[in-house]
Amino acid sequence: MSLLPIHKTGEATETKKKLKKKGENQEAANVQKNTKDTVAVKKKKKEKQPRDTTYVLKKNFTMKIFRWVFWFMLVCVFARGAYQIIKPQAADELRQMIKDFEQTQQSQGDAAEEVMDFAQDFAKEYLTYEKGGEQDFRTRINPYISQRLNNAPGIYAFRNNAKAAYVNAYRKEQEGEVYNVYVNAEIQYDKGEDGIEYADCTLKIPVVATESGYSITALPMYIQDKRNSDDYTLPQIPLGQEIDTALVSPSIENFLSAYYSQEQSMINYLLTTDADRSKFVAIGGRYEFKKVESVKAYQRPEAADILCSLTVRIADTVNQEEISQEYMITLVQESDKYYVKDIDTKIY
Incomplete structure (x- = not known):
């Protein structure tokens, strides 16, 4: 087995070190190049031309209009709700006005015509009767009088004949729920062989106004209601x-x-x-x-x-x-x- 010389081993080691250093330098160079490329790309992105702002302005203006409309509607809804909360009595006042008007119509407006007409129609039936005709008389006055009065005995003796030739309700007085209606009448008396005779009278008729209508709860009263002034003289006014x-x-x-x-x-x-x-x-x-x-x-x-x-x-x-x-x-x-x-x- 032969051994390699020592100096050759050292050269190999040196060669490896040089190759390693060269690789590291190449890697560093690649990293540096990649870094430069990245920076260049970022700069290129930053250096892009600015966008057209017309669309942005239109979009912002539209959004502003939308926000204005939205807030305006919101304020209106809030104001209306606040008004209803602050003044809830408006509807109550209107209902009260309607109720008062209806009561006024019942107590005054209707009385001017309906109450007086009611009393006048009753007087025509009340002043008309025939000998022995009590049943017919009660049938005719029944729609006008109360149940108590309908059962009252002896309204007339029914021994003669009479007829209302003319009736006129000319004024009224109010006492609570009762209206005293004054009715002038001319009565035609059939006196048989002595012929026909006419005479005047005045009735004071009490009429009660109820929610369902009118009713006469007491018999009429014969009165003297002379309202003509005989002693009036014309004033002596200098005319010129x-x-x-x-x-x-x-x-x-x-x-x-x-x-x-x-x-x-x-x-x-x-x-x-x-x-x-x-x-x-x-x-x-x-x-x-x-x-x-x-x-x-x-x-x-x-x-x-x-x-x-x-x-x-x-x-x-x-x-x-x-x-x-x-x-x-x-x-x-x-x-x-x-x-x-x-x-x-x-x-x-």
Whole structure:
């Protein structure tokens, strides 16, 4: 067995070291190259051209609009909810108003017509009876009266015949839930061989208003309810300086002829611009103007108005019966003509 020389072994070792070092250097160079390539790629990415910002701006603007709309709707919903919480009494107040209105209609609105009509219809049946006709009488008044009153004995003796020829409910008074309705009536009495006789009376009828309707719970009371004032005299009011009626009579007659017999347009032509036209609606030929029986004219000292006190004769076109009328007409002079400003039934 031969041994290798020592110096050759050392050379081999040296050669291995050089190869190892060369490999390490090559590896280091590759790492360095890869690092440079990576950095170059990153720089290249960073050096890319900037994106177009138009799309971004449009997108941002759209989002802003959406957010504004969203917040606006949210605020509206919140405000509405807060309002309902803060003022929950609005619906209650409305319901209360409706309830009050219904109660008012029941206690006042209906009373003006229905209560008085109810009492008037009852009075017509109550004042009509025949000899021996109690059953018929009770049948007729039964829809108007309470059960207690229906069972009341002896409302009439039923020994004679009478009939309500005319009834009129003309006023009422309220005491709690009871309405006292006043009814004027004319009664026709059949007195057999002595013929027919008429007499007037006034009834005070108590009517109770309930939720289901009306009822008469007590018998009517015969009363004297005279309301006419016999001692009234016209007030002595100075109307102004009396003037010659010849100046105004033609204008008055033209107006009255138009008022009773002609079209509305002709009446309007004879009125002042500030006249209340609701007072001068054409009668349209229902009555015919005949003549002015008397006229007095007064010039108002503080104004241009002329007050005319008239007594007028008209005729009913159905039977030609002549009727007297009296009223006050106010005239205003414009240039050489007189126009009607007002008409009133009040006589001074």
